[in-house]
Amino acid sequence: MATITIREALNQAIREELARDERVFLMGEEVAAYNGAYKVTKGLLDEFGPKRVIDTPITELGFAGLGVGAAMVGLRPIVEFITFNFSILATDQIVNSAAKMLYMSGGQYNIPIVFRGPGGSAYQVSSQHSQAIESWFAYFPGLKVVMPSTPADAKGLLKSAIRDDDPVIFIEQERMYGNKGEVPDDPDFTIPLGVADIKREGTDVTIVARSLMVPIALKAADKLQEQGVSCEVIDPRTIRPLDIDTIIESVKKTNRVVLAEESHPVCGINAEISAAIMERAMDFLDAPVKRVSGIDVPMPYAKNLEDLVVPDVDRVIAAVREVAYLD
Amino acid sequence: MSKQTAEQATAAGAEEQSSPDVATQPDKVDLATLQRDRDAAKERQKSRLGGLETETLIELYRQMILIRRFEEKAAEVYSAGKIGGFCHLYIGQEAVAVGTLSALRKDDYVITSYREHGHALAKGMTPESVMAELYGKATGCSKGKGGSMHMFDKSLNFLGGHGIVGGQIPLGTGAAFASKYQGTDQVTLCFFGEAAVNQGAFHESLNMAQLWKLPCIYICENNQYGMGTSLERAMSLRDISKKASAYEMASEFVDGMDVLAVREATARAVERARKDYLPTLLEIRTYRFMGHSMSDPGNYRTRAEIEKYQERDPIKLFSASLREEKIADEKLLKEIDAEVRKQVEESVRFAEESPYPAPEELYTDIYANPIDPSARKL
Known part of the structure; x- marks a missing residue:
């Protein structure tokens, strides 16, 4: 390696x-x-x-x-x-x-x-x-x-x-x-398309995150662990076809879910995942599905404004605490 | 080098360029001018007959009349409600598909727009497979999933009909790119109407094709109307063949009512493409006798204009040339017509008797490698 x-x-x-x-x-x-x-x-x-x-x-x-x-x-x-x-x-x-x-x-x-x-x-x-x-x-x-x-x-x-x-x-x-x-060094190392990866195992809340949101979700999970909340972080890796089974299995285990993405919330992948959870695992939920998305505006230039658009660790933590009814 | 080629090519097409422009003054037609035009066109066509085998000439005639009769039948069954969707007919333009494709080798690629029944038949697809596709049957060339606008036949290197105006032009350029990459001498014929010339896809493609020397022949079938909008209302520079000069590409203007002129010009372009990987733009002036699609009554054109072009009907012209030069007599031509009509009737029978696609077909052909759920167990 x-x-x-x-x-x-x-x-x-x-x-x-x-x-x-x-x-x-x-x-x-x-x-x-x-x-x-x-x-x-x-x-x-x-x-x-x-x-x-x-x-x-x-x-x-x-x-x-x-x-x-x-x-x-x-x-x-x-x-x-x-x-x-x-x-x-x-x-x-x-x-x-x-x-x-x-x-x-x-x-x-x-x-x-x-x-x-x-x-x-x-x-x-x-x-x-x-x-x-x-x-x-x-x-x-x-x-x-x-x-x-x-x-x-x-x-x-x-x-x-x-x-x-x-x-x-x-x-x-x-x-x-x-x-x-x-x-891995192996030149034939490949990862199949359509297979989600559990980036961190946990028991209390599922965080579904992809791309830029994965390291942010993992940081949030570290901090939440210190607060006594165990998070499972799932990275779908392929969003079409989406490995919804892995997400559903996790939700059935944790009963709480936060969906994190940097894209606009309207008509986004999180909306799709949320609907699938409603259809397949609603009875397992102890709290409503919570989405953390990019703010619904065109991206601004100014650094302070830009920082407000992209979800950060604090927003993910707040969402997890919300579905865990900790605040 | 490419500039020289462009000049030579333009010179070769000069005869047609100086011929009377039949598009001018559409409403003022006098019979004498009309006949003079037609006779001049016939003399030009007859001068091209020399050196061609009788068999070849008869085959050109047979293919043109097959497309004509096929399209007449398509209109008939469409009107009877047996086929649905859009249906863009090729009547009037037969000399273009038949003339161009007759200059190709079997393994050459052809790609075109949604007005493609004629190209499909000229490439060698059977009337059965084309008619069954119009009927949306499982035996159609695209298994009933494509319809009138999306006919494909991989075994004949027919890369399909495409429904977005100009969308097929980059695709054809890509097929030509692949031929050069693979080191074959296959050429690609890429057809589109004149309205596609206003799309960015046309200009982006021609630039790449000349820049990278790709063996693609761009065939603009200028039927002078983009749906209901005449060329005059849509294009600032209407001399389309001239647009090639923006890319230093060879080009020719061709009389699309003369199947032999079309064949000769295409043969010159094919040679350039096969030997030297050089592209060409051919502007082939033609006319569709029907509306844009079956739902279009064509009110934006005058009766006089349509009649004027019907005088230059490519099939009438060619049959007159063949008869006058004693290559075929009336009897033979009628026999061919009768055979073709039978063939078309047979295609209708085949289509009507064929099954619709099974409901399971809805879910096939979406992915070549569907994701295997068992992979998720890894």
């Missing part, structure tokens, strides 16, 4: 899969000569050359669609968006082409493609460059949506995404690229 950053883990995953399968190629803005806007793709051009690692013009709709077309006829593209904010320009190709091709062709054309890049809250880049839009993609049958929170998950899940025969939206958290953790 080596201790590396999420950035390095992603780089290893892409490097290993490029080496493993000639059909895999990487394309996007600044991925090659510039070594990646966030340096995730550092060194890949030197190692694999311009045929496999391709700088594109700033033309998101165009290269996203080009990737889908190439996937139709036998290639396995990894398409990087400098940030998922720019994927908004490419949504027609992601939603109308990639997600639906297999179905509307009666099973003839599957689309093995990964759309990846950083998403979620960044630091002080205001409204257009700092937002969590995973619920858009998770809405569509045909897409898979993955959001890792540790270096090991990042590597294992990205390798699975690249080997998967369906379109996968792979959202890396922009603030987390430098986070470190242990990653």
Whole structure:
């Protein structure tokens, strides 16, 4: 096991899969000569050359669609968006082409493609460059949506995404690229898509958190332990398909649940999880489901305002104490 | 290099460019001008007959009349309520699909828009599989899940009909990218209407294709109306072939009512793509005789304009050329028509007798790798 950053883990995953399968190629803005806007793709051009690692013009709709077309006829593209904010320009190709091709062709054309890049809250880049839009993609049958929170998950899940025969939206958290953790050295280390991970076991309250909210939930759980509250932290890792069974099992054990996410509360993944808990485990609840979400405003620039938007440890602790009727 | 190619290509299309523009003054048609136009077009077409095998010419005719009769039947069964949804007919544009695809190899890729019944048939899909798809039957080319706008056939490298205007243009560019990446000499024909030219997807694709030298042939079927909006009301630079120059791409303007002109221009583009991985933009001027879709009565066009184009009907033109040059007589052409009508009737019978998709089909083909619940036990 080596201790590396999420950035390095992603780089290893892409490097290993490029080496493993000639059909895999990487394309996007600044991925090659510039070594990646966030340096995730550092060194890949030197190692694999311009045929496999391709700088594109700033033309998101165009290269996203080009990737889908190439996937139709036998290639396995990894398409990087400098940030998922720019994927908004490419949504027609992601939603109308990639997600639906297999179905509307009666099973003839599957689309093995990964759309990846950083998403979620960044630091002080205001409204257009700092937002969590995973619920858009998770809405569509045909897409898979993955959001890792540790270096090991990042590597294992990205390798699975690249080997998967369906379109996968792979959202890396922009603030987390430098986070470190242990990653297995085995080049065949993968983590299956669609499987939640219990990041911390506990007995009193379940906290469901993904991406940026996982380390925050774990910190909150540490502090709550000192206050005598045992929290179980579940990271779904894949939000479509969602491993709802693992969440339900935990809720049945703890009878209390807090759902944490950085995205807007309206029509978000937490709303979906909350509904599923109502349908499947309402009788097990000792308190109403509590959501902790990003504040429902466009992201502001000013540091003090930005800090108010993104959920922090104190907000998670307050929510847990609320469902545990401690205050 | 690419600029030179563009100039050469434009020169090759000069004959058509200088030909009378049939789109001008739609309401003022006098018979003499009309006949002069038509006769000139026929003479041009006859000059292209040389060197082509009789068998090839007859096959072109057969495919065009098959598409015409198929679409007439589709309109009929649509009106009878037997097929639903949108139904965009290809009547009037047959020379484009047939002429272009006749210049291809079987393993070349074709991708197109939602007006694709003609392309599907010209690529070799059976009338049965296309008609059954219109009926939403399990035996349709997309198992009844795609319908009129989403016909696919992987065995023929037919990459489908696509429903968002211009959405297929980046996809076709991607297929061409893959051919070059894999080192094959397959080319991709990417069809779209002139209204798609106003979409960003068109410009983004042409830029990448010329920048990276991709073997994609962009075929703009300019039928002069985007739904009910005429080209004049929607496009600042209406000479679409000229737009290729923004990307230093080769281009040609082609008379889409002449199946042989279409075939020749496509063959030039195919050669460029196959040998040198170079893209081309072909603007093929055509006309749809029907409305945008079955629900469109087409009130935005005058009767005179439609009649003028019907004088230039690609099938009438070609049959006249074949007869006058003694390649086929009236009897043979009628026999072909009768055979084709029978084939179309048979496709209707097949579609009507086929089963609807089983309810379980609702849940198949969403993922190629559905998540295995047992994986969660890990």
